[in-house]
Amino acid sequence: MAEATRRRGKGRPDDRRSGDRLVDRELDHLPPEARWREWMQRVEAAIFAASEPVGRETLARIVGKSCSIDLLIDDIREELRGRPYDLVAVAGGWKHLTRPAYADAIRAAVGGGEKAAELTPSEVLVLMCIAYFQPITRGELSSFFGKEVSRDLIGQLRGASLIVSGPRSPTPGAPYTYVTTKEFLLEFGLDTLRDLPDVEALEDAGLLSKDKLLAGDIPAALGQGEGEEEEEVVEDQVS
Structure with a gap:
């Protein structure tokens, strides 16, 4: 009986390979x-x-x-x-x-299916920054917006499985960074992060840079305006 059991046990690790x-x-x-x-x-x-x-x-x-x-x-x-x-x-x-083209017909027939993540404008803006500049810390995000990005906002993005903790930053205190997930790619229909809009063109032109972002040198291509008007809009969205 024991010998038969051992023989059956030996065969089990090969079951998956035998399927191939x-x-x-x-x-x-x-x-x-x-x-x-x-x-x-x-x-x-x-x-x-x-x-x-x-x-x-x-x-x-x-x-x-x-x-x-x-x-x-x-x-x-x-x-x-x-x-x-x-x-x-x-x-x-x-x-x-x-x-x-068939989205409306599908919704009319069977409903909306899986519910897409419902994000506020603030969450969308922070998520965009994480996608482009990952890995990035909450402190770096706050420096960009000129106002603290709350833990609750980060928690909402984590709860939607759009971001996760990345490697610790080499900066003092070694805070965690944040990176996007596979769910983020699925949600926005991207194959890889290289499919983010115009990311290669922005990098090649020197317009997409975390250093420039943290220094407050935000190019018009990524901003919503210029001067004080742009700063007010960004702060309203993060609050």
């Missing part, structure tokens, strides 16, 4: 066109069945080693042209999403 072996990834017995079609269907089925974005490493488990996942995704998206949904790169993977 059950899938013929290479499909060498199929002609090239049929093989590509089968890979397309597998990838689309896996993404459709998943509740979270499916990453490249996961998809690589069900297609041949020589298969280009990017080209496969392109072919699937081409076939989805004219359909009310698409495969979208978001949060480091791919996910089936309905097209924005």
